[in-house]
Amino acid sequence: MKLNYTTALAAGILSAGIAAPALAQEVLKLPNMSYRTGPFAATGTPHMNGQLDYMTMLNERDGGIGGVRIVFEECETGYNTEKGVECYEKLKSEGALVTQPWSTGITLQVLPRTNVDEIPMFAPGYGFSAMQDGRTFKWAFNPPTSYWDGASMIMQGISDGNLDSLNGKKIAFLHLDHPYGKEPLPLFETLAETHGFQFLPIPVGLTEMQNQSAQWLQIRRERPDFVIMWGWGAMNAGAITEAVKTRYPMEQFVSVWWGAHEPDLKLVGEGAKGYRAISWNFVDSESKLMQDVKTHVIDAGKSQLNQGAGEFDTTAYQRGILMSVILAEAVEAAQEEAGTPMITQEQLRKGLESVNIDEARLAELGAEEMMAPFAMSCSNHTGHASAWMIEWDGEKFVKVSDLLTADRAVIDPMVEKASADYAAANQPWQMNDDCAE
Amino acid sequence: MFYRVAGQYKTSYQADYALFPVKQDALLLALILVVAFVVFPLTASDFMFRALLIPVLIYALAALGLNILTGYAGQLSLGTGAFMGVGAYACYKLVTIFPELNIIVAIALSGFFSAAVGVAFGLPSLRIKGFYLAIATLAAQFFLVWLFQKWAWLYNYNASGAIQVPNTQMFGVTVTGARASAMSQYFVVLSVVCIVTFLAINITRGRIGRTWKAVRDMDIAAELVGINLMKAKLSAFFVSSYIVGIAGALFVFLWRGAAEADLFDIQLSFRVLFIAIIGGLGSILGNYLGALLIVALPVIIGTVPALFGLPISSAMVEHLNTMIIGALIIGFLIVEPHGLARFWAVIREKLIIWPFPH
Structure with a gap:
């Protein structure tokens, strides 16, 4: 006792599939x-x-x-x-x-x-x-x-090129709780271990993007020396507004390139003065x-x-x-x-x-x-372009650093391990052995 | 004329209670199975398999699981998405811990994990009913998704927090992972769905199904005639979550290829619930009709403007799609509030007496 419907629909689908015009x-x-x-x-x-x-x-x-x-x-x-x-x-x-x-x-x-x-x-x-x-x-x-390049450049940007100066400091990492936001975690954790700063990941769930009061309450309590943001979509505007509201010092608030989005900052204008982002492009x-x-x-x-x-x-x-x-x-x-x-x-x-x-x-x-x-x-396959630290001056972004370059000595071994893991998990995986190096 | 039942005499009780008392129903089903097993594989493209057929089957299976709980046993649940997640994560762990395990066995086993979780979260149903129970299952929904995010062991400590389906083979054919062909995946999904549907039809027609229906219609009366409520309700949770768990494992392993915890959030639960309600609560066929409407129709509508070469931007197509589907759902529910299955039943009645209505 089943569907007359399916057959009718199926016929429709079939004819649609066949009739799809092949553009020559x-x-x-x-x-x-x-x-x-x-x-x-x-x-x-x-x-x-x-x-x-x-x-x-x-x-x-x-x-x-x-x-x-x-x-x-x-x-x-x-x-x-x-x-x-x-x-x-x-x-x-x-x-x-x-x-x-x-x-x-x-x-x-x-x-x-x-x-x-x-x-x-x-x-x-x-x-x-x-x-x-x-x-x-x-x-x-x-x-x-890449994101790991970006993370490395942010760390150089906030420490003026000397990561050891971050020793003993506390860095909060406000990120979207999604594969994208978790992507730079391994790099930050490695850097925290080598350079002795305290690293504090603060995830923002997809449903909490627009209301981050819990996250910012935690930031207020923890008083981190820097907040690094890995957000996207509605999350960025939410975080910036919340940061202004809780009077978090903007000079300590740094974002990945996706956070350099003028409409989000125009919402608060002067209030976000000093907010920085690493960016591989400039207007x-x-x-x-x-x-x-x-x-x-x-x-x-x-x-x-x-x-x-x-x-x-x-x-x-x-x-x-x-x-x-x-x-x-x-x-x-x-x-x-x-x-x-x-x-x-x-x-x-x-x-x-x-x-x-x-x-x-x-x-x-x-x-x-x-x-x-x-x-x-x-x-x-990345190219590793350098990037600028750009800062919001109340109306627009201005460059506040020379070109920063990611620390290959830290990233490359991690990439090697990550890609080996990936290939192992996806056996049989075709490697490209034509590459000279 | 086409659906004439005249002349089909039943001479035994067995014949009267057969799965298909009317010959035409069996013929129709046979025709559909031939289309599904032979015609589609011969004609369909990868797009049709991966964007239409496989998701429709998987969603129909998930809705079937929910329908057993909500439609047959009358226990409202909003945790379907999370139970699908339990199935998917269990299957992932089984496949990574025992790489030698046949994928079908892994999927069948993973259903038991979600069944166990389902029974655990079904315990409140012994005390509370209706909307209150829905809230209890809602707790399961939020708790489990949270667990999928926080318990790194579940996703093998993967940095991105997502599970990725490895390539696995069955009888020398790759059926999961990136190397699997769409057709082999389709056959696996279709076979699993057919088997589960067959079992579900028989469970719901038999003694267990009748106790569920009795509990659904009036639990006090059911208790008075000697039905063990606890057994009936928990068995409904068990069977329902088992099927939902299998659907979840298929969802990730034979269709998506990768999944993060957010995939199993409340939206997925609602989607499955809509399929069950629009298809028709308390029916098996309804799940398929509902899945066709909710899952396949948007895809088909989305390709229509391009077919006619209309210069509409893809975002606009998406907006139009949402509006059309929304209108269709409301329309169907006004015309037939008991769902598409009832709609088909009415059409069938009409066909039987056509062309000579009394």
Whole structure:
């Protein structure tokens, strides 16, 4: 006694599957798993806009990359891992050249599949820190810098380069209780052990993002010398407002790059003066790169960006632009190497490995002040770009440090161990033995 | 005409109480099974397997588990998501501690862990009823998810706090992990779901199911006719949590591939509860219909604009989707408050007398 319904629906699904139009047009499919809905949309949307607008600009200005137009399709996940599976399968079936998972949870699901499906995964500034090891993670890339790099740079930033000066101090780590927020924990714990500071993780659950009174009560009681924040979406605004309310000294409050989000800080304005974040990018709205985007996309009315709210001048939007810059560089490198503008997934992987954004290239792009130069290779899938400590002056972010560089001597052995563990847990795991080093 | 029952004489009690007293029902089921076991594997793409078929089956199984507790035994539960989590984490620990263990055995065993937890949290049902019991199971929901986060042993001290499914093989075919093909996973899920459904139908039709229904309809009366309430209620919790636990293990191992504790939060419990309510409480078929509506329809609707080449942004599709599904749910509940299973029953009645209504 079962469903007439199923059959009817099944027939519908079947016909839908068959009727899906196969586009024979020559395009580069570089899809993105966006989240413009849900609790993380506030920080997600400007990044997505930035990524999309740069690709649109390339289509408008240069007719794509190497003469082939880019299709930068978005698949909405709402930061939901379940939608992530659906989007991944959908984009894969459409012949995506790259996966941009945009959530550490989805990254975890997709990462083991990269070796099987052979689609490069591009996770700029997020994902697994151990992905830097190109020998183990043949198909995964997280340029320009990883979370462990970021954590190491923050520690240098707050100690003026001498981590031993933190001896005996207390550092609270306010983080989202999610794979993303837990990612830098091992590094902080190692550093705490070597340099003798007290490390205090304070998790914020997904349901408590907007009301962190319990966490800040704990911070008030513990009186840490620094609070380091690893937050996302609604959590950042919640933490900043709460910090202002409890009068926590802003000079001691430092965030990872995702916390450098102007709209969150504008809520409190002057009150957040002195708040710092490590950031691998910096706003330069007058740069040639940004002006090109403005002329070809925004003024032409082809952007979804919220102009009234000044989104163009935010760190997040311009970071999105730079993410697409890196990907476009990889596509260009791949085309050059392959000798044809129509590249395959494997060629794009090679392209990502030969991305080299040096000073000269940055100048050519017109983005000298916007990010630090870096290069990837077969064994180095992160590139380890340096980053600035930027500070909120009440209206905007200003650079308050020279370029900081992560401490490789601490991170690399940890990466080696983490990637070996990963490969062991995912047997049989294909290593890339072609890498020279 | 198509559903004529005339001429199908029952000559024994056995025939009258058979699983399919009407021949057409058996034919229809056979047809569906042929579609599920033969037609889909021959035609479906990876997308269809992983985005539609596998999740529908798994959610239907979870709803089936809940339906036994809520629909048959009348004990309201809001802890389904957490019980699924118990199954998933138990399966993960079993597979990592005993790598040689066959995955099906591991999944079947992991059900017992969630059944034990379910019975423990079902104990309050002996004293409290209705909404109060729902609150007690809500405590299970929050406590267990908290435990999944804090008890690092459960996820083998993984730095990200997530569990990741290793590649495991069965008869030389990889069925879990990244290397498994969608089709092999589909077959495993389908087989497990078919077996559990078959058992569930028979349990609910038999003596145990009847005691559950008696307890549901009026527990004092049931006690007066000699039903042991404690046994009935706890056995309902046991069977329900067992099935839910299996569904949880399948959910992570044969579909998601990785999971963090947040996956099993209250949203998942609500989702399963909605499937059970919209499908129809106290029915087996309803779980499948409900899962189709709640899980598959959004995916199908999401692909429609692209099919017609409509230039709608993906975020807009998502918004529209939420609105359409919401409207459909309200619509169905107004037209048929007893769920889709009842809806189908009405259609079947009509078909039987069609084209000559009295």
